[in-house]
Amino acid sequence: METTALEHSPLGHSTQGADHYDPTLLFPIARSDTRTGLDVPQAPYGADIWNAYELSWLNAKGRPVVAMGRFTFSAASPSLIESKSFKLYLNSFNEERFEYPEIVQQRLHSDLTKASGKEVHVEILSVRPAFELSCAPLRGTCIDDQDIEFAPTAAPTPETLVCAQPAPFVRENLVTELLKSNCPVTGQPDWAGLQIQYAGPRIDHAGLLRYIVSLRRHGEFHELCVEKIYGEIMARCAPEELLVYARYTRRGGLDINPWRASFQPKEIGQTRTLRQ
Numbered sequence: 001m002e003t004t005a006l007e008h009s010p011l012g013h014s015t016q017g018a019d020h021y022d023p024t025l026l027f028p029i030a031r032s033d034t035r036t037g038l039d040v041p042q043a044p045y046g047a048d049i050w051n052a053y054e055l056s057w058l059n060a061k062g063r064p065v066v067a068m069g070r071f072t073f074s075a076a077s078p079s080l081i082e083s084k085s086f087k088l089y090l091n092s093f094n095e096e097r098f099e100y101p102e103i104v105q106q107r108l109h110s111d112l113t114k115a116s117g118k119e120v121h122v123e124i125l126s127v128r129p130a131f132e133l134s135c136a137p138l139r140g141t142c143i144d145d146q147d148i149e150f151a152p153t154a155a156p157t158p159e160t161l162v163c164a165q166p167a168p169f170v171r172e173n174l175v176t177e178l179l180k181s182n183c184p185v186t187g188q189p190d191w192a193g194l195q196i197q198y199a200g201p202r203i204d205h206a207g208l209l210r211y212i213v214s215l216r217r218h219g220e221f222h223e224l225c226v227e228k229i230y231g232e233i234m235a236r237c238a239p240e241e242l243l244v245y246a247r248y249t250r251r252g253g254l255d256i257n258p259w260r261a262s263f264q265p266k267e268i269g270q271t272r273t274l275r276q
Contacts, residue, residue: 021092025092028082038228043230051255067125070270077116080116150210169201176194182217190222192222196208196229226258244261
């Protein structure tokens, strides 16, 4: 599937949903294009985990089926999927008949792998046990009570990312609920909880929080915001290990949860945060 310029995407434009299954609704965007100007170290490991809370189709007899979907895209895939097009694509299943859920899963896997250019892991989750999943904050030490002064800035301020003095070697798992950025096309706010796990010289918590808050007016896709945060921390604080994981609140029935790391983590938690 050909990657197309962002101005031709459905984002920010009035669109009409399809009344039949239509994989051509997916709009891939080349990751290389979105990373232009991102002059920071890139993470060797990472993925974008999407949760779809409004997945539905008809069974062979025409009875509606509802489910949740979870889609894991490798950060190494050539293209990411524009979120509004993803929603329109998922909606195109609503009035289509499928004899078995496995057929739906196969269609999703085939279409998303083709659009992104790399294997996509697809899960279809029954809503009954899914409703029983608990919500919990991201695990770690919250840094949101740092007594910082902050004036709104037009651009992020990575210069506030510094190591503490003295800077002993530590392993820390830090979290904040104060991450906000904006859609680069519509300007709509994107909210997230953020987890930062690292091993290395102790990072100054107040400076880290100032940097996170400085993203409030920054316009960028979820995936690139996480890559930017990862890269700036790596460039300025030089940890030996680093993992950055954001759990964004949902929009249009979808949430996007990117993570980037300098190592392959044993597990990435899938517990929804309280705001998701």
